Amino acid sequence: MKKKRPSLKDIAEVLQVSTTTVSFVLNGKGEEKKISKQLIARVENYLKEINYKPNLVARSLRTGSSRVLVFMVEDISNYFFSKIGRIIEDIAYNNDYRVLFCSTENNTKRTQDLIQLFQERQVDGFIIVPPTGIELEIQNLIENDTPVVLFDRKINTLDVDSVTLNNYEGATEITEHLIDQGYSKIAFITIDLDLIQMDDRRKGYLSAMEENDLKPNILEIPYNTANAEKCNAAITQFLFDNPHIDSIFFATNYLAQNGLRAISRHNDKLIKFLGIACFDDNIFFEMYSPSITTFAQPIEQMGAQLMEIMLGHLGDKENTKTKKAHILNGKLIKRESSLRRESIKP
Amino acid sequence: MKKKRPSLKDIAEVLQVSTTTVSFVLNGKGEEKKISKQLIARVENYLKEINYKPNLVARSLRTGSSRVLVFMVEDISNYFFSKIGRIIEDIAYNNDYRVLFCSTENNTKRTQDLIQLFQERQVDGFIIVPPTGIELEIQNLIENDTPVVLFDRKINTLDVDSVTLNNYEGATEITEHLIDQGYSKIAFITIDLDLIQMDDRRKGYLSAMEENDLKPNILEIPYNTANAEKCNAAITQFLFDNPHIDSIFFATNYLAQNGLRAISRHNDKLIKFLGIACFDDNIFFEMYSPSITTFAQPIEQMGAQLMEIMLGHLGDKENTKTKKAHILNGKLIKRESSLRRESIKP
DNA sequence: TTGAAAGCGCTAACAA
């Protein structure tokens, strides 16, 4: 049998007081509203006794706020995103907010649906890794005074807060590190999506190559999370077509993971000679043999920064603070895969 | 400026009809309620024109249902769980439900909070990987007629649906496979949590060892997601203390990943001789060199089964169908790590 | 110091 959960009204009836009183006590406003100590105690005891749980849906409807934030990323099962998620969740929790996670899969339609869903459910704020083509929905959110913070990528046409990485400098640093270690035929493997951070990484690579009078060599792979095999095939083909390259710089950790597999399948000796580096650190890269050099994002700092901005907006809704683009600095982690090798590639 | 979103009432006013009419049309009940075609068209057009979004909080409050399900697992960034999550989400979507994901981190208190949070927000159903000590909350959910399906682990004291793996048989199969390949000093590395599926795996290992007159050798590691280092240290110590073992069976993929790292740090030649196998497949194991033998869970089938049960409950609330424990069969995937090696361990 | 009552936006029983 379904026993209906007691409502404020039920409680008021049992206690022979008004719902107002119960509500005030429930929300800790007893003192403030000058309700007598005895009454407060009586109500509190009863609430505890029956283990009362307020109906948050009703509260949301009334107050227009749900104390829920949404964290929308490309793929929440990605190490980087799930780590940041955990950090955000902790900070939110300490400020009495809950966080809901979801994956956009970089799919515009899906993201639109998700934003609409949460908007309809009155969530209080969005932290989003925006896929392309989502400008309108985000604009819409902002116009509705719903706080939005962009993350990982920004949208230049929109006046909205964002937290991103120094992608350009990172790519330059990786490329120069490879050059320092004696590599010169450095390939850059990236995806074909028109994402601003990808473009920055590419530019960083190109500028470092040019600076050192080296000839760039770029492979652009069609983006398709669902199909790792195609990615593999493309990289394998590239290895065939470019036997002269001595190192590879992968633009994302996703590509690097697939790339490593492709390399080992193509020729399992190759990994000993090929210089490898990529963006975004990951336990996998530390464990792999050889361990892989990466440009690590400052995860803790990013999470803190994101929530600082979000809580700022939540605090005073009426502020017209100008929006800012925050750019954080990553860190090059040098590992075996990019160090000068004893032998030269055969 | 915040432009207030239009309500049903606003629309009714503009259109000079009643809110009932608008509500019926909105919910596709126009035909059924015999509203004239023209009126339906007029309302629909207007709804589309202003891009009306109903307030789902209000609807939830009124109907008592939110068309939202929750999927609570140990760690959503785990490959196995996130895969299942995606499958569940798709099925739910096709049935007009949304799915919210969250991680319990195997923490009882956290799980309690999460269940309470969602219960207060009127979610319609729970799919849970239960940590220990959560019996009361689940009992409570069931008494409130909220559908619950347990997953990955069951709770024997509770009459509730569950979908689990044939852990005992899987562990036996892995162990026997190692024995077949010529290994005999097989260690079993597990965690110290009192989880039923872990116990089954251990029993499966023990029975296969006994069956073959081999001496079991078990290492139990304190569970601590936050501290991979301790896990590493424990495994390293074990390798020192047990130089005679010729193979290791890891009870979870989490342990195997850490174990592989510990092994390669301890002695990077060792991996060539040591037989390795573990539970739960993962891309990582396919890519690792040597590729790792695993007992793979039937992911698609599990997701489908979970949702079939859930949708069944959601369909007719009043059913008192007896609850069932569904046990699915996993599959041994033989890879390089467990095959008979050419040379014997030095 | 406490209570009455309006109202958040929506659904659906009942009326017309």
Next chain:
DNA sequence: TTGTTAGCGCTTTCAA
């Protein structure tokens, strides 16, 4: 065929 209205459970203004 369409409209009136009560009410879901809560917060909060105003009154007592």
